[in-house]
Amino acid sequence: MLRLRPYRKSDAEYIVTWIKDEVTFRKWSADRFDSYPITAEDVNKLYDNYALLYDFIPMTAFDDDKPSGHLFMRFTDSDKKELRFGFVIVDNAKRGMGYGKELLTLSLQYAFELLMAQKVTLGVFENNRPAYCCYRSVGFEDTGERENYHILQEDWKCLELEISR
Structure with missing residues (x-):
């Protein structure tokens, strides 16, 4: 069973080990x-x-005291109604x-119940x-919006997803 807690700087040591190649890295970041x-x-x-620029809330999911x-x-708006998730990743050994x-379910619960967000996007x-498929399984809907990125000498389309309270 996963639990959610605020990010600690020491968590980064784990996160960087979950990224095994540059394609995975770019899909993440x-x-x-x-x-x-x-x-x-x-x-x-x-x-x-990011902490200086945004209302930024990094979180870590852990089980057995290990990330x-x-x-x-x-938050993407001054009214704090719309929240954006980013850098979503799970230990590659546990994918x-x-x-x-479970990470998304806990995070959505945190976003809607504690932060009182009305909508979450990613x-x-x-x-x-x-x-x-994971995002869709917890209720995110495809908005139809697309953004183009040029990554690793290829054109990648980023799909915009959202879920509302």
Whole structure:
């Protein structure tokens, strides 16, 4: 059973080990980092910057006191009604075992019940079918909006998903 807690800087040491190749890395982070691979320090530096720019809430899911999943949340409006999830990831050794669905379920509960968000959005690349299916399984709907990215000398489409209270 997963539990959710605020992110600790030491969690970055785990997160960077879950990313085994650059394609996975880019599906997770898009173009938010300049280079691959990244270090825990790189993650924490980006998060420190995000904390200055956004109403930024990084969270870690854990079982047996060890991080097993992670995402961040940030409000996208001044009224704090719309929240965006980003950098959603599960320990690669635990993928396909329901951890992603549990991470999202806990995070949505936190977003709607504690933060009082009315809507949660996220983006997922169309070439990341397992993540797309996981998001849909917890109730996210495809808005039909698309954003284009040029990643690894390819054009990737990012699909916009949302779920409302």
